Amino acid sequence: MKVSAGILMYVLQPEFRLLLAHPGGPYFKNKDEGSWTIPKRQVEAEEEIIAAAKREFNEETGIPVKEPLIDLSYVRQKSGKKVYCWAFEGEEKSIENFNSNSFEMEWPPRSGKTAVFVEVDRIELFTPEEARKKIMEAQIAFIDRLEAHLNKEV
Template sequence: MGRRSAGVLLYRVRGEELEVLLVHPGGPFWKNKDEGAWSIPKGEYEEGDDPRAAAIREVQEETGLALSDEDLVELGTVRQKSGKVVIAWAAEGDFDVSRLTSNEFEMQWPPRSGRTQLFPEVDRAEWFAPETARRKLVPAQAEFLDRLSSHLTR
């Protein structure tokens, strides 16, 4: 089976307005990319792992936010252009983006320099209205916005 990720689309309602939390990938490749580069907090999991538990773990690793699995609503899966399958859940909550803490990864930078540097897996998080989030998200993940909307209007 191909690569799989699990994540959570965190949402809140401010006044009458729905907002969703998205994260921007860290590292030099993503530094100047914006539209089509953001994601729900998510990460890969291995065969045999519980994807729901992986989603909760990845949210904490990428943002510092500890979630309970009690109020998660499954949003299903999407297949990204890369072939990666992403499964997501929705959860209502709040998160102060100024408190973002992300795990780090190491890579050779600059390329072929022989030097390695640490970069945050996520360099920022922001709350967006769904229309803006749709432009910011990796295209396949925009489907999660539609599924969240359907869930909230039931």
């Protein structure tokens, strides 16, 4: 079974918003609602799940992860993949440092040619209502869990 791990950054000022990532590459080029995600990666067998989540968040956004982290558990996506998520409070201005790593793949398919694409082509801060429309359906639970956690702290 495939396992991925990621981080959901949120900001409280000037209003509560969540950072989502739009996947790069040709398959997501013209997709919007339901295709955004938390910055995440597949966890390799020997990797610690939380370490993979922190590293990938930084590689896909250029933003360092700040402690403390809030454990939002996991969801199971339609593909069967388990996705673990943690959250942290960041700052709105940190998205100005956006910089994503890249990957290489055969493109167009069966052409024998390779092309380089960014892992994430853009990041954006969304209100919870907007984020629920943008994010992959299974990951909506992370937004709900984070809101419940933050409401308990108030």
